[in-house]
Amino acid sequence: MRQLLAGKTAPILIVLLAIGLFWYAAAIWMNAPWQQTLNQRAGLENVSAIDFVAQTWAQDKPLLPAPHQVAGEIWNATVGTDIASKRSLAYHAGITLSATLLGFALGTLLGVGLAVMIVHNDASERSLMPWIIASQTIPILAIAPMVVVGLGAVGVTGLLPKALISMYLSFFPVVVGMVKGLRTPEAIQLDLMHTYSATPWQVFAKLRWPAAVPFLFASMKVGIAISLIGAVVGELSNNAGGGLGVRLLTGSYNGQTIQIWAALFIAAGLAALLVIAVGGAERLVNRAMGARP
Amino acid sequence: MSRLQTVLAALAAAVSLVGLVLALLAGDAPLPVLCTLLAGSLTAVRLRFAWSIWADGAVMVLSAVAILMALPAYDSEPLFFWLALVACWAFAWLFVERLSQAIRQRQVSGKIFGLIIPLIFGLALLFIWEVVTRGANVPQVLLPAPSQIWARLIDSVPTLVADFQQTFLKAVLAGYAMGCGAGFIVAIIVDRSPFLKRGLLPIGNFVSALPIIGIAPIMVMWFGFDWQSKAAVVVAMTFFPMLINTVAGLNQSSSIERDLMRTYAAGYSQTLLKLRLPAAAPFIFNALKINSTLALIGAIVAEFFGTPIVGMGFRISTEVGKLNIDLVWAEIAVAAVAGSVFYGVIALIERAVTFWHPSVRGGRA
Incomplete structure (x- = not known):
């Protein structure tokens, strides 16, 4: 028992359990006033405490849906619905996922390109770096509606506007991480390459790039999580396109709280999967490059 | 050459x-x-x-x-x-x-x-x-010229000021203070219990990778259309970065320094105040800086889900609908300046508080 508690799994499970219990309790507390009104209207008197609690956990549009309601909705909307249907959460998750991945790929490419430029050219470091950092202190997600609507007005709709927002959000961690990574080789190693009369390209491909790979993956984990946020927020401005953001928005217009929570959890699961996938790729690449475990 | x-x-x-x-x-x-x-x-x-x-x-x-x-x-x-x-x-x-x-x-x-x-x-x-x-x-709807944006900004100063007050002075600052404060206090409590540290930290790390901004519609439902719901979103977004960074920072002091405090017969609170919190300051300020941007984003995006008819996010989403793109750019310029100044102020305070840190003393850290 003591060994179990000393690890990480048991404490995490206990904390999760506590959160779950707290959630059920909060659901009773928050849904109770509305349930009382409902019962009065229906003329129900003398509802026993247990029945009343069960009622608060089974409302149609609860203020706070109980976890099992959310889980049920997720199950119904993914497995229980045809995947091509507009009611299927899997369909909407697919739309968000494709925008996220496209934006993430573009952002990573842009970030790596900028980092290579910054490392190899003094002038571009001096002119770009302050602006790259400054660009992150501004609330860039605010431009999301404008990108979507502006590009929509000139006929560019669908994936690309959302992907551009994701790209803008995800390039920053990659630039910063890669500049650091490409600079990790020490002077002595660069000198060694020099004595081999290595060309600049060889120095890059055989020394700088391998040294920067761990930094690249660390930045990509951050980048893919914020790519997803960019895609979801981009969807808020384009009701017709579908996606998890649209589910959030329609849910909030119609008061469908269970739908909102389900979309939220799918988005969270998607973020977790993406981060785990990048982590898996990191391990594979590390092994292929002969890193010591 | x-x-x-x-x-x-x-x-x-x-x-x-x-x-x-x-x-x-x-x-x-x-x-x-x-x-x-x-x-x-x-x-x-x-x-x-x-x-x-x-x-x-x-x-x-x-x-x-x-x-x-x-x-x-x-x-x-x-x-x-x-x-x-x-x-x-x-x-x-x-x-x-x-x-x-x-x-x-x-x-x-x-x-x-x-x-x-x-x-x-x-x-x-x-x-x-x-x-x-x-x-x-x-086409002006795609990208207006900077001069047009500037002219529009000068024209609509009263609107922009009202939006700034609603979003920044009410929602962002209140939410930021509550979120960072709560994260800080919880971090100090968690720090006392190794069990909670092992249980809460992985979850906190996980949660900060999630699109927390999605809770905005729920918060609007719970706390109404006014700035309180936006502040709630900001609290949720800023809490976890603060929690994780503070806990990490509190572990920064080395055992030799803690031993020194013990030889001085310093109690828990003395060690905390004189050794561990100052050592944690760079981490705490890192969280404060991350949160300054997150808070503004949270408040603006939360306003896309419903507001009274004032606020930066409200203005952006409605004026985009009317294709008044120059006003949207003016609003974004205000948001950019507000965000940069907010960040800059925290960076200045950081320089004053962590004057001992190598990155402040000159030389690259």
């Missing part, structure tokens, strides 16, 4: 020369543009004689001014106009390239000119934005 500089210099002179010929053939070219194209072509003499770095800078500034003056002259700009723009850009790049080389070789002071380089880059970006949007008649 390095190879890149030679290429840039040749490009600038050649483009100027072609532009000059085209402008002379066109016959009606404005005089300032003609003059700068001529000056640009003359820089070809650098192939024989040394050409001062400041002369490059002067050509850059002159041609920028000439292009701006010539902007309203045509309905659609002729080819030599765009060549002048390319030449101007090449001179700017060459100037910056030579300037950074001069700084590297310590011919000029890096303190002053190191600041000028990013400034030139920023101004060049604005300049190209202005010239391209007006010169190529880019």
Whole structure:
């Protein structure tokens, strides 16, 4: 028992359990006033405490849906619905996922390109770096509606506007991480390459790039999580396109709280999967490059 | 001169020369543009004689001014106009390239000119934005010119101030203070219990990778349309970065330092106040800086889900619908300035508090 508690799994499970219990309790507390009104209207008197609690956990549009309601909705909307249907959460998750991945790929490419430029050219470091950092202190997600609507007005709709927002959000961690990574080789190693009369390209491909790979993956984990946020927020401005953001928005217009929570959890699961996938790729690449475990 | 500089210099002179010929053939070219194209072509003499770095800078500034003056002259700009723009850009790049080389070789002071380089880059970006949007008649709904945005910003100061008060002064500041405060206090509690540390931290790390911003519609439902719901979103977004960073920071003091505190017979609170919190300060400020941006984003995006008829996010989403893109840009400019100032203030406080840290004392950390 003591060994179990000393690890990480048991404490995490206990904390999760506590959160779950707290959630059920909060659901009773928050849904109770509305349930009382409902019962009065229906003329129900003398509802026993247990029945009343069960009622608060089974409302149609609860203020706070109980976890099992959310889980049920997720199950119904993914497995229980045809995947091509507009009611299927899997369909909407697919739309968000494709925008996220496209934006993430573009952002990573842009970030790596900028980092290579910054490392190899003094002038571009001096002119770009302050602006790259400054660009992150501004609330860039605010431009999301404008990108979507502006590009929509000139006929560019669908994936690309959302992907551009994701790209803008995800390039920053990659630039910063890669500049650091490409600079990790020490002077002595660069000198060694020099004595081999290595060309600049060889120095890059055989020394700088391998040294920067761990930094690249660390930045990509951050980048893919914020790519997803960019895609979801981009969807808020384009009701017709579908996606998890649209589910959030329609849910909030119609008061469908269970739908909102389900979309939220799918988005969270998607973020977790993406981060785990990048982590898996990191391990594979590390092994292929002969890193010591 | 390095190879890149030679290429840039040749490009600038050649483009100027072609532009000059085209402008002379066109016959009606404005005089300032003609003059700068001529000056640009003359820089070809650098192939024989040394050409001062400041002369490059002067050509850059002159041609920028000439292009701006010539902007309203045509309905659609002729080819030599765009060549002048390319030449101007090449001179700017060459100037910056030579300037950074001069700084590297310590011919000029890096303190002053190191600041000028990013400034030139920023101004060049604005300049190209202005010239391209007006010169190529880019549809206003796609991208308005900076001058239009500025005019709109001046026109609608009262609206912008009201939005700023609603979003920044009420929602962001309140939510930021509550979220960071709660994260800090919980971190100190969690820090006392190794069990909670093992259980809560992985979850906290996980949650900070999630799109927390999605809870905005729920918060609007719970706390109503006014700023309270936005502050709630900000609290949720800022809580976890603060929690994780503070706990990580509290582990920063080494065991030898803690042992020293023990030999002084210092109690828990004394160790916390005099050793561990100061050691955690860089981490705490890191979280405060991350959160300053997150808070503004959270408040603005939460307003997309419903607000009273004031607020930065509300203005952005409704004016986008009316295709008043210049007002949206003005609002974004305000948000950008607010975000940068917020960040800057925290960075200044950080410098004052963590004066002992290597990154502040000078030298690169």
